[in-house]
Amino acid sequence: MVERVRPLPYRMPLVDGESTGSYVTRLAARHGQSVSHLLATVGEGQSAAEVAARESELYFNRAARQRLVAMTGQPLAQLTRALVSLRDEHLLPDSPGVPAWKWPWRPHAGFLVRGCALCAARRGVLDPVWLIRPDPWYVCVRHGRFYDDSRDDRVPFIDLSPGPHVLQAERRRLRLVGSGPVGRLLVADAFGVLAHEAVSLPRLGGGRTTPLRLLPIVARVASRMASLERRRLECQLGPDEHQHWRDQVSKDLGWQLGTALDAWSQQHPPLRRERAERLQQRWQLLSAAPHKDVPEMASVDKLTCVPWEVLIRGPRPYG
Numbered sequence: 202m203v204e205r206v207r208p209l210p211y212r213m214p215l216v217d218g219e220s221t222g223s224y225v226t227r228l229a230a231r232h233g234q235s236v237s238h239l240l241a242t243v244g245e246g247q248s249a250a251e252v253a254a255r256e257s258e259l260y261f262n263r264a265a266r267q268r269l270v271a272m273t274g275q276p277l278a279q280l281t282r283a284l285v286s287l288r289d290e291h292l293l294p295d296s297p298g299v300p301a302w303k304w305p306w307r308p309h310a311g312f313l314v315r316g317c318a319l320c321a322a323r324r325g326v327l328d329p330v331w332l333i334r335p336d337p338w339y340v341c342v343r344h345g346r347f348y349d350d351s352r353d354d355r356v357p358f359i360d361l362s363p364g365p366h367v368l369q370a371e372r373r374r375l376r377l378v379g380s381g382p383v384g385r386l387l388v389a390d391a392f393g394v395l396a397h398e399a400v401s402l403p404r405l406g407g408g409r410t411t412p413l414r415l416l417p418i419v420a421r422v423a424s425r426m427a428s429l430e431r432r433r434l435e436c437q438l439g440p441d442e443h444q445h446w447r448d449q450v451s452k453d454l455g456w457q458l459g460t461a462l463d464a465w466s467q468q469h470p471p472l473r474r475e476r477a478e479r480l481q482q483r484w485q486l487l488s489a490a491p492h493k494d495v496p497e498m499a500s501v502d503k504l505t506c507v508p509w510e511v512l513i514r515g516p517r518p519y520g
Contacts (some may be wrong), residue, residue: 206271214324215283222259223331244300254331258308262293265300310498312337312350319344335498338412340371370417382495391423393505397461425450438471468506
């Protein structure tokens with residue numbers, strides 16, 4: 202029989218997007234416990250030696266998750282809304298009646314990114330917070346800060362007040378991503394197109410500030426892709442419109458995008474009307490091939506459909 206879990210006396214504020222390891226580390230510190238002691242109450246586990254919340258993610262199975270719910274006094278719906286890795290798709294396999302956890306050397310998916318200290322403070326959290334994100338960086342638009350997976354405590358973030366255009370681009374990108382899975386895929390495709398060597402731009406992974414340089418361009422390219430994709434899914438594209446669209450985008454944006462845009466548009470051919478009519482709520486559904494799925498923690502270079510041969514030579518966009 203599994204011992205009943207007693208609720209802890211203090212309820213910890215939740216931070217949206219926080220990693221489970223970061224939350225449990227804060228929870229243990231608040232109650233004067235070591236993380237290992239608290240996890241022993243949750244269930245049986247495996248941990249890499251000296252693993253920390255800033256290095257890897259902590260995973261539970263369903264039974265262990267339920268014990269965490271009982272321990273924290275937080276409803277399951279609230280925990281899974283805030284802590285991505287507690288959602289069903291990220292749970293460890295169930296062992297009959299055995300609560301289990303695992304803290305590996307590396308996250309199973311995603312990246313550990315430093316959380317915005319100002320956002321955390323708004324929730325009453327003053328301890329360091331680490332988020333689990335599909336990409337190794339993000340922009341806090343509320344406070345105009347760029348955060349990434351750097352472990353340099355001397356420069357925990359980059360202030361974006363000197364570059365308001367980056368914040369404008371990030372808001373534009375978020376609107377596109379928020380429109381549904383297709384929007385997120387098109388943002389990834391825009392990064393893939395810009396990785397072509399003919400475009401002469403740095404690739405993601407080439408430097409800490411590279412996303413800041415690329416974001417304004419990505420937002421513009423992805424928006425142009427979205428206008429074409431909407432028409433494609435509504436079966437309104439003529440045989441020559443891809444070429445016209447490509448030429449117009451290349452002319453308007455001023456980069457050598459032609460070859461990469463050709464490769465992208467070939468992956469998104471016009472749909473037959475009977476195929477389009479079978480798609481209900483088309484913009485919310487995935488595009489036709491080659492996009493098959495949009496895993497929650499899939500990074501840009503795992504989502505883009507731009508074939509890697511268009512990169513001619515060299516690494517993937519992330520390097």
